Amino acid sequence: MNRRTTLAGVTTAVVALTLAACAPTSGSPEPGTAAGEGCDGEPVALDVWSWRTEDVKTYEQIFDVFEQANPCITVNFQAHLNTEYDQILRTGLTGSDGPDVAQVRSYGLLQPLVEGGNLEPLEDLVPALGDFDDAILDGARGREDGAVYGVPLASQTIQVYYNTAIFEENGLEEPETWDDFMAINDKLLGADVTPLAVGARDGWFVPTVHDALTAAQYGGADFQQALRDGDTDFTDPGYVDSIQTLKDLQKYMPEDVTGVAYTDAQVLFTSEQAAMFAGGSYELAFFQEANPDLDLGVFQVPPPPGSALDHPVTAGYADGSWGLSATTEHPQEAETLLNWLATPEFGQLVADELKQFSPIPGVEYSDPLQQEMWDLYQENPAPYLLLVDYRYGDPVGTDLMGEAGQKLFLGDVDAEGAAQIVQDGLSAWWTPGE
């Protein structure tokens, strides 16, 4: 025990030294110094892991706020490469040098850690979890016991961004009806502007585009419930129709869409060669940074005639949460931190500094566009269906839709065939109604 504390101290010192060595322009205070000042007891260092390598500096500033309020606790924030994070976390939580608190994935991809007993259930430790929206908490629940294993960190919404300058030039406005939407597409196509910036080479992007364009058509949350109740499956005519809509819209996407990478689609949009981009709220910061002159607007796609819903919806999902390592040596301090991570104070920092949607009640957004996206979602929420409910086995729903969508665009299958691919793939581990 003693040796461990010493070791932790040494590690802290080394980390502090490294950070100091590379700090000249960052201006953030060195962790370690803050803990010493004003602390009556023994200072404790918490290791906090994340996959947000791009947010390291911001997080360090955010945790400075926490450290000032809790002088005896230092937060060592460490980000690992997103693509390898799950493996690093898995070994970290089962080895000896893991984190005390870590960002964990949501929904299906959270389950391996829950089942392995690597995380602590949090409902008793963090009372504020009771105030969170139930649909958001679902992202942090264990599949089997229904307990909550994470403090939700961020939510994402999926909608259509548009270039207001291009819209104005062509005398266009946000669509109110499906016919409006199609008229916009036709007009833009005639004006030699790519209407929809879509890249289908990256399979994961296809289900996002599908839900952005057609969630209302297949019925959003109603369809989700019907699937959960076992009343239907993915070969449902409404779902097939929504895939057909995706195919019908292909002519408004770049040519050879299966060869267009997701990043190509981003460039098309930010370089103002395309007018609309169907994508997640996480794009906003990138769009604004890549082209500060870009005038952006967002809208929900109105449902086409014969849709399951009569109003447009915004699909959304919980994107990661903060979990507590079952082997932490500082459970009390970690609990203090987790409770802070559930406060509106932290939520507001997430909104203002990280430009993300915080699911913590009471958070407001200074960016009007961000506020608009959040309001649209609050008014008419829908689940990002394949991510929310269909990643609890192998293969995952989003991968299946990626492959099915690519085949659809290539003309290898029709809408019915694409729906069948999703249904057949999922039936390896999922039965409607279970």
Add this chain to the structure above:
Amino acid sequence: MKRAAVHVVLWGYAAVALLPLLIMVWNSFRSDQELVAEPLGLPVSPSFDAYQEAWVEASFSTYFLNSVLVTTASVVLSTAVSLLAAYALARSRSRLMGVIEQVFVSGLMMPVFLMIVPIFYLLDRVGLASTRTGLILVYAAVSIPFSVFVLSTFLRQLPVELEDAARIDGAGPLRTFWSVLLPLVRPAVATVVVFRFVPIWNDFFYPLILVRDRAQYTLPVGLTTFFGEYQTSWSTLFAGLVIATLPLVLLFLVATRQIVAGLTAGMGR
């Protein structure tokens, strides 16, 4: 006419081969905005900002030294032990040696992904997780199969008469190995060094999983982690990659000279 055609092909392909390096260098002089707007354009107003940022902000100097240390030590270690082993395998008639060789070579065939988790727990248990020593030992060990395989093939090709002569002169096996075989096998050693140095230098998978302490990061893992996703500074990433690739180019120039020198020495005998 035929000569000219050969030269056109040789130079033409050389241009294609150089393409990535050129793009890397070009892009390191361009701003992020330019990169996003036009991923493959030429630098309009070249700037060295990205280099400064890479060096200062990415604590490049630390990672650079770690990379030099880890890569050099592991390649030296693995090449030394592999040479000894390859000599033994190539010059022994024992049946046991055949079996041992197969076991060595099987190490080449093990998917790295599968081994990484047990390796982590192994290092964790002996207190070598997150250390450069641990990384050096692992890299050296995983390099052995390739090095042994290539070196023993070369040693088998060498005529044994020289060794016989040395033995008749009264030299022991180690001495024979050192003074007779080593000079002959130099091109193969240079080849092995290049083909182990480069992947280890570029590798970020092992340190990513095995090292959690920033002070021990190597260059690629430092770069990939620092710059993380595409959304951040691409030009800095390119600058970092240029600096990271330069030592390889230098090593390579030296190594090919070695290969050529070794060849000439070999033919002179």
Add this chain to the structure above:
Amino acid sequence: MSGRRTAALPTPVALLFLLPAAALFGIFVLYPMATALTYSLFSWRGTAQEAFVGLDNFVALFTTEPYRSQLPRAFAHNALLFAGAMVVQNSVGLLLAYVLHRRERVRRLFQVLYTMPYLVSPLVVGYLWSLLLSPLFGPVNAALRALGLGSVAQPWLGDPDTALWVVVLVTAWQWVGFPLLIYGAALGSLDPTMEEAAMLDGATSRQRFWHVTLPMLLPVIGTVSVLTFIFSMEAFPIPYALGGSNGSPAGATDVMSLLFYRTAFNSGASNAIGISSAVAIVLFVVIVGVSVLFTRWFRKVERGLT
């Protein structure tokens, strides 16, 4: 011949020479390998090892979806990568090595130039080529159109018929220095008198290559082939960078290592570690099996020729 070739090293001395490599290899490769093997024999609940299930994971791999259909598809793609590497990368490498061998003045220069792509991190290589081949911004299609070859322009990575060949070509482009250097080194250590003798006998350069040089290179060709096979079966960074973890488009570039990656880290399946370990073990067994059979066969061919 073989008796004379292997100047006997007494076994005890040989073992002593082997010891350092064996120790390092045993601890850091063999032991983890054995541990990993046991992973595939257990069922898992997330990160927790549960009951010993024998070969159940392997049975599941061959009988249940999605593995039953994805496994053979991925294997076939790996096999194509190998065939492509043999045809493109290794024969071009050998040809270039042979051409350069007789041009001492420029040899080193071209060796360096051709090996440049190998020095660049494979992830960057993947990123650059997907940019170059992009149907929207890529200069490859633009160049083809400018040359009046617009009909040849393709969504290279977006078409299942071309995507895997792009992977083959990009891999060959990056790796051609490998056969080039190895064959270069081998050509240099060959006995030049044989070729000189053939030249005096009036053999053409093509005849000398086929009948004198090539047979002498056989052991090295065997080595390069086995290594190419292993690298092709384990290909990861380039397929990943060009086709993502699902082998886009529509699984056309899916390979074994991607299947492993997906099974292990991109699924919510409880038994992910058990199944993914089984995938890796199957891959390992195939590589070992084929390599051993190939080596045996090749040694026989070699003996027949010498």
